[in-house]
Amino acid sequence: xxxxxxxxxxxxxxxxxxxxxxxxxxxxxxxxxxxxxxxxxxxxxxxxxxxxxxxxxxxxxxxxxxxxxxxxxxxxxxxxxxxxxxxxxxxxxxxxxxxxxxxxxxxxxxxxxxxxxxxxxxxxxxxxxxxxxxxxxxxxxxxxxxxxxxxxxxxxxxxxxxxxxxxxxxxxxxxxxxxxxxxxxxxxxxxxxxxxxxxxxxxxxxxxxxxxxxxxxxxxxxxxxxxxxxxxxxxxxxxxxxxxxxxxxxxxxxxxxxxxxxxxxxxxxxxxxxxxxxxxxxxxxxxxxxxxxxxxxxxxxxxxxxxxxxxxxxxxxxxxxxxxxxxxxxxxxxxxxxxxxxxxxxxxxxxxxxxxxxxxxxxxxxxxxxxxxxxxxxxxxxxxxxxxxxxxxxxxxxxxxxxxxxxxxxxxxxxxxxxxxxxxxxxxxxxxxxxxxxxxxxxxxxxxxxxxxxxxxxxxxxxxxxxxxxxxxxxxxxxxxxxxxxxxxxxxxxxxx
DNA sequence: CATCCTTTGAAGATA
DNA sequence: TATCTTCAAAGGATG
Numbered sequence: 328x329x330x331x332x333x334x335x336x337x338x339x340x341x342x343x344x345x346x347x348x349x350x351x352x353x354x355x356x357x358x359x360x361x362x363x364x365x366x367x368x369x370x371x372x373x374x375x376x377x378x379x380x381x382x383x384x385x386x387x388x389x390x391x392x393x394x395x396x397x398x399x400x401x402x403x404x405x406x407x408x409x410x411x412x413x414x415x416x417x418x419x420x421x422x423x424x425x426x427x428x429x430x431x432x433x434x435x436x437x438x439x440x441x442x443x444x445x446x447x448x449x450x451x452x453x454x455x456x457x458x459x460x461x462x463x464x465x466x467x468x469x470x471x472x473x474x475x476x477x478x479x480x481x482x483x484x485x486x487x488x489x490x491x492x493x494x495x496x497x498x499x500x501x502x503x504x505x506x507x508x509x510x511x512x513x514x515x516x517x518x519x520x521x522x523x524x525x526x527x528x529x530x531x532x533x534x535x536x537x538x539x540x541x542x543x544x545x546x547x548x549x550x551x552x553x554x555x556x557x558x559x560x561x562x563x564x565x566x567x568x569x570x571x572x573x574x575x576x577x578x579x580x581x582x583x584x585x586x587x588x589x590x591x592x593x594x595x596x597x598x599x600x601x602x603x604x605x606x607x608x609x610x611x612x613x614x615x616x617x618x619x620x621x622x623x624x625x626x627x628x629x630x631x632x633x634x635x636x637x638x639x640x641x642x643x644x645x646x647x648x649x650x651x652x653x654x655x656x657x658x659x660x661x662x663x664x665x666x667x668x669x670x671x672x673x674x675x676x677x678x679x680x681x682x683x684x685x686x687x688x689x690x691x692x693x694x695x696x697x698x699x700x701x702x703x704x705x706x707x708x709x710x711x712x713x714x715x716x717x718x719x720x721x722x723x724x725x726x727x728x729x730x731x732x733x734x735x736x737x738x739x740x741x742x743x744x745x746x747x748x749x750x751x752x753x754x755x756x757x758x759x760x761x762x763x764x765x766x767x768x769x770x771x772x773x774x775x776x777x778x779x780x781x782x783x784x785x786x787x788x789x790x791x792x793x794x795x796x797x798x799x800x801x802x803x804x805x806x807x808x809x810x811x812x813x814x815x816x817x818x819x820x821x822x823x824x
Numbered sequence: 825c826a827t828c829c830t831t832t833g834a835a836g837a838t839a
Numbered sequence: 840t841a842t843c844t845t846c847a848a849a850g851g852a853t854g
Binding site: 602603604605606609610612613616620626627628629630631632670671673 | 845847849
Protein backbone atom coordinates (compact mmCIF):
# COMPACT_ATOMS: atom_id res chain seq x y z
CA UNK A 328 0.00 0.00 0.00
CA UNK A 329 1.40 3.32 -0.96
CA UNK A 330 1.13 4.66 2.44
CA UNK A 331 3.23 2.19 4.11
CA UNK A 332 5.71 1.79 1.40
CA UNK A 333 6.50 5.37 0.93
CA UNK A 334 6.83 5.97 4.54
CA UNK A 335 8.81 3.00 5.38
CA UNK A 336 10.74 2.66 2.30
CA UNK A 337 12.17 6.07 2.08
CA UNK A 338 13.00 6.50 5.63
CA UNK A 339 14.74 3.26 5.67
CA UNK A 340 15.10 3.65 9.30
CA UNK A 341 12.98 0.86 10.24
CA UNK A 342 14.37 0.91 13.58
CA UNK A 343 11.77 -0.62 15.56
CA UNK A 344 11.12 1.36 18.54
CA UNK A 345 12.87 0.04 21.47
CA UNK A 346 11.34 -3.16 22.09
CA UNK A 347 11.11 -5.58 24.78
CA UNK A 348 12.72 -8.74 25.67
CA UNK A 349 10.80 -11.83 25.85
CA UNK A 350 12.32 -14.28 28.14
CA UNK A 351 11.24 -17.81 28.17
CA UNK A 352 11.34 -19.07 31.59
CA UNK A 353 13.31 -22.13 32.15
CA UNK A 354 11.08 -24.56 33.85
CA UNK A 355 13.71 -26.26 35.79
CA UNK A 356 15.44 -23.16 36.79
CA UNK A 357 13.71 -22.47 39.95
CA UNK A 358 15.54 -19.53 41.15
CA UNK A 359 14.85 -18.04 44.40
CA UNK A 360 11.72 -16.20 45.05
CA UNK A 361 13.15 -13.12 43.63
CA UNK A 362 10.24 -11.56 42.01
CA UNK A 363 11.85 -8.88 40.16
CA UNK A 364 9.32 -6.69 38.64
CA UNK A 365 6.76 -4.34 39.77
CA UNK A 366 5.25 -4.65 36.44
CA UNK A 367 2.35 -6.72 35.57
CA UNK A 368 3.84 -9.96 34.68
CA UNK A 369 1.91 -12.32 32.62
CA UNK A 370 1.21 -14.62 35.44
CA UNK A 371 0.37 -11.71 37.56
CA UNK A 372 -2.14 -10.59 35.11
CA UNK A 373 -3.36 -14.07 34.97
CA UNK A 374 -3.98 -14.13 38.62
CA UNK A 375 -5.37 -10.72 38.30
CA UNK A 376 -8.00 -11.89 35.95
CA UNK A 377 -8.57 -15.31 37.27
CA UNK A 378 -11.46 -14.33 39.35
CA UNK A 379 -13.39 -12.60 36.70
CA UNK A 380 -12.51 -15.13 34.12
CA UNK A 381 -13.61 -18.04 36.15
CA UNK A 382 -16.76 -16.19 36.77
CA UNK A 383 -17.20 -15.77 33.10
CA UNK A 384 -16.58 -19.39 32.47
CA UNK A 385 -18.92 -20.31 35.17
CA UNK A 386 -21.59 -18.64 33.21
CA UNK A 387 -21.57 -21.36 30.68
CA UNK A 388 -20.05 -19.10 28.17
CA UNK A 389 -18.40 -21.58 26.01
CA UNK A 390 -16.13 -19.20 24.26
CA UNK A 391 -12.62 -20.44 24.54
CA UNK A 392 -10.28 -18.32 26.44
CA UNK A 393 -7.70 -17.00 24.14
CA UNK A 394 -6.73 -14.29 26.36
CA UNK A 395 -3.05 -14.25 26.86
CA UNK A 396 -3.46 -12.95 30.28
CA UNK A 397 -6.16 -15.21 31.34
CA UNK A 398 -5.22 -18.51 32.78
CA UNK A 399 -2.42 -19.02 30.46
CA UNK A 400 0.63 -18.77 32.54
CA UNK A 401 0.02 -19.25 36.10
CA UNK A 402 2.02 -22.00 37.47
CA UNK A 403 5.50 -20.78 38.04
CA UNK A 404 5.08 -17.77 40.02
CA UNK A 405 7.85 -18.74 42.27
CA UNK A 406 10.39 -19.41 39.75
CA UNK A 407 11.42 -16.40 38.17
CA UNK A 408 9.06 -14.06 36.68
CA UNK A 409 10.66 -13.60 33.40
CA UNK A 410 8.08 -11.37 31.96
CA UNK A 411 9.66 -8.08 32.55
CA UNK A 412 12.96 -8.98 33.88
CA UNK A 413 13.91 -5.48 34.29
CA UNK A 414 11.48 -2.86 34.91
CA UNK A 415 11.46 -0.71 31.88
CA UNK A 416 9.37 1.68 33.74
CA UNK A 417 11.53 3.40 36.16
CA UNK A 418 14.16 5.90 35.41
CA UNK A 419 16.19 6.73 38.35
CA UNK A 420 17.85 9.58 36.66
CA UNK A 421 14.62 11.35 36.83
CA UNK A 422 14.79 12.53 33.33
CA UNK A 423 11.37 13.78 32.64
CA UNK A 424 11.35 12.46 29.17
CA UNK A 425 12.39 9.06 30.23
CA UNK A 426 15.43 9.39 28.10
CA UNK A 427 18.81 9.69 29.56
CA UNK A 428 19.58 13.29 30.02
CA UNK A 429 22.46 13.11 27.68
CA UNK A 430 20.47 11.57 24.99
CA UNK A 431 17.66 13.94 25.43
CA UNK A 432 20.07 16.76 25.09
CA UNK A 433 21.72 15.26 22.11
CA UNK A 434 18.48 14.87 20.44
CA UNK A 435 17.36 18.28 21.31
CA UNK A 436 14.40 16.83 22.97
CA UNK A 437 12.19 18.81 25.13
CA UNK A 438 10.99 17.07 28.17
CA UNK A 439 8.51 15.96 25.68
CA UNK A 440 5.13 16.99 24.81
CA UNK A 441 3.40 16.34 28.00
CA UNK A 442 3.78 19.16 30.34
CA UNK A 443 3.57 16.94 33.26
CA UNK A 444 6.04 14.65 31.62
CA UNK A 445 3.94 11.82 32.63
CA UNK A 446 3.86 9.74 29.54
CA UNK A 447 7.52 9.28 29.36
CA UNK A 448 8.07 8.90 32.95
CA UNK A 449 5.61 6.19 32.91
CA UNK A 450 6.45 2.84 31.52
CA UNK A 451 7.06 2.25 27.90
CA UNK A 452 4.77 0.02 26.00
CA UNK A 453 5.36 -3.61 26.25
CA UNK A 454 7.47 -3.60 23.20
CA UNK A 455 9.40 -0.58 24.18
CA UNK A 456 10.73 -1.94 27.31
CA UNK A 457 14.32 -1.44 26.72
CA UNK A 458 16.18 1.46 27.86
CA UNK A 459 15.72 4.87 27.02
CA UNK A 460 12.70 4.16 25.12
CA UNK A 461 11.12 6.56 22.83
CA UNK A 462 7.96 6.82 21.01
CA UNK A 463 7.94 4.88 17.91
CA UNK A 464 10.13 6.55 15.37
CA UNK A 465 7.42 6.52 12.83
CA UNK A 466 4.92 7.98 15.09
CA UNK A 467 7.55 10.28 16.21
CA UNK A 468 7.71 11.77 12.86
CA UNK A 469 10.38 9.98 10.98
CA UNK A 470 8.38 10.40 7.93
CA UNK A 471 5.93 12.82 9.21
CA UNK A 472 7.28 16.05 10.40
CA UNK A 473 7.07 18.04 13.47
CA UNK A 474 4.64 16.50 15.78
CA UNK A 475 7.03 14.05 17.18
CA UNK A 476 10.36 15.12 18.36
CA UNK A 477 12.76 12.38 17.45
CA UNK A 478 14.87 13.05 14.48
CA UNK A 479 14.44 10.67 11.67
CA UNK A 480 16.64 7.68 11.77
CA UNK A 481 18.10 8.61 15.01
CA UNK A 482 18.24 5.90 17.46
CA UNK A 483 17.68 7.42 20.77
CA UNK A 484 20.03 5.23 22.59
CA UNK A 485 23.32 6.06 24.06
CA UNK A 486 26.05 5.01 21.78
CA UNK A 487 27.17 1.58 22.53
CA UNK A 488 30.13 -0.34 21.66
CA UNK A 489 30.33 -4.02 21.86
CA UNK A 490 32.25 -3.54 24.99
CA UNK A 491 30.04 -5.01 27.52
CA UNK A 492 31.32 -2.86 30.24
CA UNK A 493 29.83 0.01 28.46
CA UNK A 494 26.77 -1.88 27.72
CA UNK A 495 26.43 -3.01 31.21
CA UNK A 496 27.04 0.35 32.61
CA UNK A 497 24.43 1.69 30.40
CA UNK A 498 21.97 -0.59 31.93
CA UNK A 499 22.92 0.02 35.38
CA UNK A 500 20.50 -0.91 38.03
CA UNK A 501 20.15 2.72 38.71
CA UNK A 502 18.43 3.06 35.45
CA UNK A 503 16.29 0.07 35.88
CA UNK A 504 15.94 0.19 39.48
CA UNK A 505 14.77 -2.97 40.99
CA UNK A 506 13.60 -1.03 43.92
CA UNK A 507 11.07 0.61 41.80
CA UNK A 508 9.57 -2.58 40.65
CA UNK A 509 6.03 -3.12 41.32
CA UNK A 510 5.42 -5.57 43.98
CA UNK A 511 4.08 -8.84 42.78
CA UNK A 512 0.44 -9.43 42.74
CA UNK A 513 -1.19 -11.21 45.51
CA UNK A 514 -2.30 -14.61 44.53
CA UNK A 515 -5.83 -13.51 44.58
CA UNK A 516 -6.66 -10.06 43.72
CA UNK A 517 -9.94 -8.81 44.92
CA UNK A 518 -11.74 -7.46 41.99
CA UNK A 519 -13.65 -4.45 42.85
CA UNK A 520 -16.92 -4.94 41.21
CA UNK A 521 -18.15 -1.61 42.25
CA UNK A 522 -16.45 0.41 39.71
CA UNK A 523 -16.30 4.07 39.66
CA UNK A 524 -19.47 5.42 38.36
CA UNK A 525 -17.81 7.95 36.21
CA UNK A 526 -16.15 5.38 34.15
CA UNK A 527 -17.26 5.60 30.59
CA UNK A 528 -19.41 2.61 30.54
CA UNK A 529 -21.02 1.92 27.32
CA UNK A 530 -24.19 0.25 28.29
CA UNK A 531 -27.43 1.67 29.24
CA UNK A 532 -28.74 0.29 32.47
CA UNK A 533 -32.01 -0.35 30.85
CA UNK A 534 -30.40 -2.65 28.43
CA UNK A 535 -28.51 -4.66 30.83
CA UNK A 536 -29.64 -8.11 31.48
CA UNK A 537 -31.00 -8.51 34.87
CA UNK A 538 -28.30 -10.89 35.77
CA UNK A 539 -25.88 -8.07 35.65
CA UNK A 540 -27.07 -6.36 38.67
CA UNK A 541 -23.76 -4.74 39.17
CA UNK A 542 -23.85 -3.29 35.77
CA UNK A 543 -26.50 -0.81 36.56
CA UNK A 544 -23.99 1.87 36.15
CA UNK A 545 -22.75 0.52 32.95
CA UNK A 546 -24.05 3.06 30.64
CA UNK A 547 -23.45 5.91 28.49
CA UNK A 548 -20.90 5.62 25.88
CA UNK A 549 -20.89 4.36 22.45
CA UNK A 550 -23.01 2.17 20.45
CA UNK A 551 -21.62 -1.04 19.18
CA UNK A 552 -23.99 -0.69 16.36
CA UNK A 553 -22.92 1.56 13.64
CA UNK A 554 -24.10 2.18 10.20
CA UNK A 555 -22.29 1.23 7.12
CA UNK A 556 -20.91 4.59 6.43
CA UNK A 557 -17.24 5.03 6.17
CA UNK A 558 -17.24 6.68 9.50
CA UNK A 559 -19.27 4.19 11.33
CA UNK A 560 -18.88 5.83 14.63
CA UNK A 561 -20.29 9.09 13.62
CA UNK A 562 -23.94 9.50 13.80
CA UNK A 563 -24.67 5.88 13.63
CA UNK A 564 -25.10 5.36 17.24
CA UNK A 565 -28.30 4.58 18.83
CA UNK A 566 -29.19 8.03 19.81
CA UNK A 567 -32.04 6.98 21.93
CA UNK A 568 -29.99 4.84 24.13
CA UNK A 569 -26.53 5.94 23.40
CA UNK A 570 -25.60 2.39 23.81
CA UNK A 571 -22.99 0.46 22.16
CA UNK A 572 -25.07 -2.63 22.32
CA UNK A 573 -28.67 -1.75 21.79
CA UNK A 574 -30.82 -4.69 22.31
CA UNK A 575 -33.24 -4.11 19.59
CA UNK A 576 -30.89 -5.49 17.10
CA UNK A 577 -31.71 -9.05 16.47
CA UNK A 578 -29.05 -10.23 14.17
CA UNK A 579 -30.42 -13.68 14.12
CA UNK A 580 -33.77 -12.62 12.88
CA UNK A 581 -32.53 -10.07 10.51
CA UNK A 582 -30.60 -12.61 8.60
CA UNK A 583 -32.82 -15.59 8.91
CA UNK A 584 -35.86 -13.84 7.59
CA UNK A 585 -34.30 -13.07 4.32
CA UNK A 586 -35.43 -15.42 1.66
CA UNK A 587 -32.93 -14.96 -1.07
CA UNK A 588 -29.36 -14.06 -1.59
CA UNK A 589 -29.88 -10.65 -3.02
CA UNK A 590 -32.08 -9.70 -0.20
CA UNK A 591 -29.58 -11.08 2.15
CA UNK A 592 -26.78 -9.18 0.65
CA UNK A 593 -28.86 -6.09 0.68
CA UNK A 594 -29.77 -6.77 4.19
CA UNK A 595 -26.19 -7.29 5.03
CA UNK A 596 -25.41 -3.90 3.72
CA UNK A 597 -28.13 -2.36 5.73
CA UNK A 598 -27.41 -4.40 8.72
CA UNK A 599 -25.83 -2.28 11.34
CA UNK A 600 -22.32 -3.09 12.12
CA UNK A 601 -21.92 -4.71 15.43
CA UNK A 602 -18.62 -3.77 16.80
CA UNK A 603 -16.37 -5.84 18.83
CA UNK A 604 -16.55 -5.34 22.51
CA UNK A 605 -13.76 -3.25 23.77
CA UNK A 606 -10.95 -4.93 25.52
CA UNK A 607 -9.44 -3.69 28.70
CA UNK A 608 -6.92 -1.50 27.07
CA UNK A 609 -9.44 0.01 24.75
CA UNK A 610 -11.61 0.86 27.65
CA UNK A 611 -8.69 2.40 29.34
CA UNK A 612 -7.83 4.39 26.28
CA UNK A 613 -11.32 5.60 25.97
CA UNK A 614 -11.28 6.88 29.45
CA UNK A 615 -7.86 8.35 29.47
CA UNK A 616 -7.44 9.75 26.03
CA UNK A 617 -9.03 13.05 26.77
CA UNK A 618 -6.90 13.44 29.79
CA UNK A 619 -3.74 12.75 27.93
CA UNK A 620 -4.72 15.03 25.14
CA UNK A 621 -5.41 17.74 27.63
CA UNK A 622 -2.10 17.25 29.31
CA UNK A 623 -0.11 17.05 26.19
CA UNK A 624 0.44 19.07 23.15
CA UNK A 625 -0.04 16.04 21.05
CA UNK A 626 -3.05 15.55 18.98
CA UNK A 627 -2.29 12.63 16.83
CA UNK A 628 -3.88 9.55 18.12
CA UNK A 629 -1.00 7.36 17.24
CA UNK A 630 1.22 9.27 19.59
CA UNK A 631 -1.43 9.50 22.20
CA UNK A 632 -1.85 5.80 22.00
CA UNK A 633 1.80 5.25 22.59
CA UNK A 634 1.58 7.28 25.70
CA UNK A 635 -1.50 5.46 26.76
CA UNK A 636 0.24 2.21 26.17
CA UNK A 637 2.93 3.22 28.58
CA UNK A 638 0.48 4.41 31.09
CA UNK A 639 -1.32 1.19 30.77
CA UNK A 640 1.75 -0.66 31.80
CA UNK A 641 2.31 1.77 34.57
CA UNK A 642 -1.09 1.15 35.97
CA UNK A 643 -1.33 -0.57 39.22
CA UNK A 644 -2.71 -3.99 39.31
CA UNK A 645 -5.92 -2.95 40.84
CA UNK A 646 -6.39 -0.36 38.21
CA UNK A 647 -5.78 -2.78 35.44
CA UNK A 648 -7.99 -5.29 37.09
CA UNK A 649 -10.74 -2.79 36.93
CA UNK A 650 -10.45 -2.54 33.22
CA UNK A 651 -10.12 -6.24 32.73
CA UNK A 652 -13.25 -6.65 34.67
CA UNK A 653 -14.98 -4.05 32.61
CA UNK A 654 -13.84 -5.71 29.46
CA UNK A 655 -15.08 -9.00 30.69
CA UNK A 656 -18.45 -7.52 31.33
CA UNK A 657 -18.46 -5.99 27.94
CA UNK A 658 -17.81 -9.32 26.39
CA UNK A 659 -20.46 -10.96 28.45
CA UNK A 660 -23.00 -8.38 27.63
CA UNK A 661 -22.06 -8.41 24.03
CA UNK A 662 -22.50 -12.12 23.86
CA UNK A 663 -25.84 -11.93 25.50
CA UNK A 664 -27.06 -9.29 23.18
CA UNK A 665 -25.63 -10.79 20.08
CA UNK A 666 -25.28 -14.46 20.69
CA UNK A 667 -24.70 -15.09 17.04
CA UNK A 668 -22.17 -12.44 16.57
CA UNK A 669 -18.57 -13.26 16.20
CA UNK A 670 -15.60 -11.18 15.37
CA UNK A 671 -15.48 -13.06 12.13
CA UNK A 672 -18.58 -11.18 11.13
CA UNK A 673 -16.71 -7.95 11.22
CA UNK A 674 -13.60 -9.39 9.79
CA UNK A 675 -15.47 -10.41 6.70
CA UNK A 676 -16.90 -7.03 6.14
CA UNK A 677 -13.99 -6.31 3.98
CA UNK A 678 -13.90 -2.70 4.80
CA UNK A 679 -10.77 -2.90 6.74
CA UNK A 680 -9.35 -5.77 4.92
CA UNK A 681 -6.67 -3.38 3.86
CA UNK A 682 -3.93 -4.05 6.21
CA UNK A 683 -2.68 -7.00 4.34
CA UNK A 684 0.72 -7.80 5.55
CA UNK A 685 3.18 -5.82 3.62
CA UNK A 686 6.14 -7.48 2.08
CA UNK A 687 9.30 -7.78 3.96
CA UNK A 688 10.23 -4.23 3.32
CA UNK A 689 11.48 -3.58 6.72
CA UNK A 690 8.25 -2.22 7.86
CA UNK A 691 8.49 -1.24 11.38
CA UNK A 692 5.74 -2.04 13.65
CA UNK A 693 4.94 -4.33 16.38
CA UNK A 694 2.45 -6.29 14.48
CA UNK A 695 5.03 -7.30 12.01
CA UNK A 696 7.33 -8.02 14.78
CA UNK A 697 4.87 -10.23 16.45
CA UNK A 698 3.79 -11.80 13.30
CA UNK A 699 7.23 -12.63 12.21
CA UNK A 700 8.52 -14.16 15.31
CA UNK A 701 5.36 -15.34 16.75
CA UNK A 702 5.21 -12.98 19.56
CA UNK A 703 1.90 -13.14 21.03
CA UNK A 704 0.40 -10.02 22.28
CA UNK A 705 0.94 -10.39 25.86
CA UNK A 706 3.66 -8.64 27.64
CA UNK A 707 6.34 -10.22 25.73
CA UNK A 708 9.11 -8.19 24.44
CA UNK A 709 10.32 -8.20 20.98
CA UNK A 710 13.09 -6.23 19.60
CA UNK A 711 14.43 -5.03 16.39
CA UNK A 712 17.70 -6.40 15.36
CA UNK A 713 19.94 -6.84 12.48
CA UNK A 714 19.18 -9.66 10.15
CA UNK A 715 22.84 -10.42 10.34
CA UNK A 716 22.80 -10.84 13.97
CA UNK A 717 23.09 -14.21 15.39
CA UNK A 718 26.43 -14.68 16.96
CA UNK A 719 26.75 -14.13 20.59
CA UNK A 720 30.26 -13.12 21.27
CA UNK A 721 30.23 -12.40 24.88
CA UNK A 722 28.18 -12.18 27.90
CA UNK A 723 28.89 -10.01 30.79
CA UNK A 724 27.68 -9.59 34.21
CA UNK A 725 28.66 -6.29 35.50
CA UNK A 726 27.32 -5.00 38.65
CA UNK A 727 24.20 -6.92 38.46
CA UNK A 728 23.62 -6.62 34.79
CA UNK A 729 23.95 -9.43 32.41
CA UNK A 730 24.93 -8.52 28.96
CA UNK A 731 25.21 -10.31 25.72
CA UNK A 732 26.94 -8.95 22.72
CA UNK A 733 27.01 -10.06 19.21
CA UNK A 734 30.06 -10.08 17.07
CA UNK A 735 28.07 -8.69 14.24
CA UNK A 736 26.45 -6.22 16.38
CA UNK A 737 27.68 -3.01 15.04
CA UNK A 738 25.61 -0.88 12.89
CA UNK A 739 26.47 2.00 10.72
CA UNK A 740 26.73 4.36 13.58
CA UNK A 741 28.71 2.05 15.68
CA UNK A 742 26.11 1.12 18.08
CA UNK A 743 26.43 -2.14 19.77
CA UNK A 744 23.83 -4.36 18.43
CA UNK A 745 22.88 -6.15 21.47
CA UNK A 746 22.59 -4.25 24.58
CA UNK A 747 21.96 -6.17 27.65
CA UNK A 748 19.25 -6.10 30.08
CA UNK A 749 17.71 -9.10 31.51
CA UNK A 750 16.91 -9.15 35.05
CA UNK A 751 16.66 -12.26 36.89
CA UNK A 752 18.92 -14.77 35.39
CA UNK A 753 17.28 -17.55 33.65
CA UNK A 754 15.17 -18.21 30.71
CA UNK A 755 15.88 -18.30 27.08
CA UNK A 756 16.80 -15.59 24.74
CA UNK A 757 15.77 -16.34 21.26
CA UNK A 758 17.79 -14.90 18.48
CA UNK A 759 17.60 -15.44 14.79
CA UNK A 760 20.22 -17.71 13.42
CA UNK A 761 22.77 -16.23 11.18
CA UNK A 762 21.33 -18.38 8.47
CA UNK A 763 18.16 -16.48 8.73
CA UNK A 764 19.89 -13.37 7.63
CA UNK A 765 20.10 -14.61 4.13
CA UNK A 766 16.54 -15.54 4.14
CA UNK A 767 14.67 -12.35 3.97
CA UNK A 768 11.41 -13.95 4.55
CA UNK A 769 12.19 -16.34 7.27
CA UNK A 770 9.07 -16.47 9.15
CA UNK A 771 9.20 -19.24 11.55
CA UNK A 772 10.88 -19.82 14.75
CA UNK A 773 12.84 -22.61 13.19
CA UNK A 774 15.45 -20.09 12.29
CA UNK A 775 16.03 -19.05 15.80
CA UNK A 776 18.70 -19.75 18.21
CA UNK A 777 17.99 -20.09 21.80
CA UNK A 778 20.32 -18.52 24.20
CA UNK A 779 20.02 -19.82 27.64
CA UNK A 780 20.54 -17.43 30.44
CA UNK A 781 21.47 -18.99 33.65
CA UNK A 782 22.95 -18.16 36.92
CA UNK A 783 25.49 -20.14 38.76
CA UNK A 784 25.67 -20.82 42.39
CA UNK A 785 28.27 -18.17 42.86
CA UNK A 786 26.16 -15.57 41.25
CA UNK A 787 27.74 -15.55 37.87
CA UNK A 788 25.74 -15.14 34.77
CA UNK A 789 25.94 -17.65 32.02
CA UNK A 790 24.73 -17.34 28.53
CA UNK A 791 24.69 -20.49 26.55
CA UNK A 792 24.44 -20.48 22.84
CA UNK A 793 24.36 -23.70 20.92
CA UNK A 794 25.97 -25.51 23.72
CA UNK A 795 28.72 -23.00 24.18
CA UNK A 796 28.49 -21.16 27.38
CA UNK A 797 29.92 -17.85 28.22
CA UNK A 798 30.15 -16.94 31.80
CA UNK A 799 30.34 -13.57 33.32
CA UNK A 800 31.10 -13.00 36.91
CA UNK A 801 29.49 -10.58 39.17
CA UNK A 802 26.26 -10.30 40.87
CA UNK A 803 22.99 -11.38 39.60
CA UNK A 804 21.03 -8.81 37.91
CA UNK A 805 19.51 -7.37 34.97
CA UNK A 806 20.06 -7.79 31.36
CA UNK A 807 18.05 -7.87 28.30
CA UNK A 808 18.54 -7.63 24.66
CA UNK A 809 18.27 -4.63 22.57
CA UNK A 810 18.93 -5.39 19.00
CA UNK A 811 19.26 -2.80 16.42
CA UNK A 812 19.25 -3.24 12.78
CA UNK A 813 22.56 -3.39 11.11
CA UNK A 814 22.00 -0.52 8.81
CA UNK A 815 19.14 1.64 7.83
CA UNK A 816 18.94 -0.23 4.60
CA UNK A 817 18.79 -3.59 6.15
CA UNK A 818 15.33 -4.79 6.83
CA UNK A 819 14.95 -5.32 10.48
CA UNK A 820 14.12 -8.55 11.95
CA UNK A 821 12.80 -9.00 15.34
CA UNK A 822 13.97 -11.02 18.13
CA UNK A 823 11.90 -12.77 20.57
CA UNK A 824 13.60 -12.76 23.87
C1' DC B 825 -12.64 9.85 0.96
C1' DA B 826 -10.31 5.77 2.42
C1' DT B 827 -6.65 4.29 4.82
C1' DC B 828 -2.65 4.68 7.89
C1' DC B 829 -0.69 5.13 12.29
C1' DT B 830 -0.33 3.36 17.13
C1' DT B 831 -1.48 0.94 21.33
C1' DT B 832 -3.28 -3.84 23.83
C1' DG B 833 -6.35 -7.47 24.00
C1' DA B 834 -9.68 -10.76 22.07
C1' DA B 835 -10.85 -14.10 18.95
C1' DG B 836 -11.20 -16.37 14.57
C1' DA B 837 -8.33 -18.26 10.80
C1' DT B 838 -4.62 -20.70 9.28
C1' DA B 839 -0.47 -23.62 9.27
C1' DT C 840 -1.29 -26.39 19.15
C1' DA C 841 1.04 -22.42 17.69
C1' DT C 842 1.03 -18.73 14.93
C1' DC C 843 -1.11 -15.20 12.19
C1' DT C 844 -4.49 -11.76 11.28
C1' DT C 845 -8.05 -8.56 12.09
C1' DC C 846 -10.61 -5.39 14.73
C1' DA C 847 -12.02 -2.73 18.44
C1' DA C 848 -11.05 3.69 19.58
C1' DA C 849 -9.18 7.93 18.18
C1' DG C 850 -8.15 11.73 15.09
C1' DG C 851 -4.51 13.92 12.47
C1' DA C 852 -1.87 12.75 8.39
C1' DT C 853 -1.56 11.14 3.86
C1' DG C 854 -2.37 9.56 -0.99
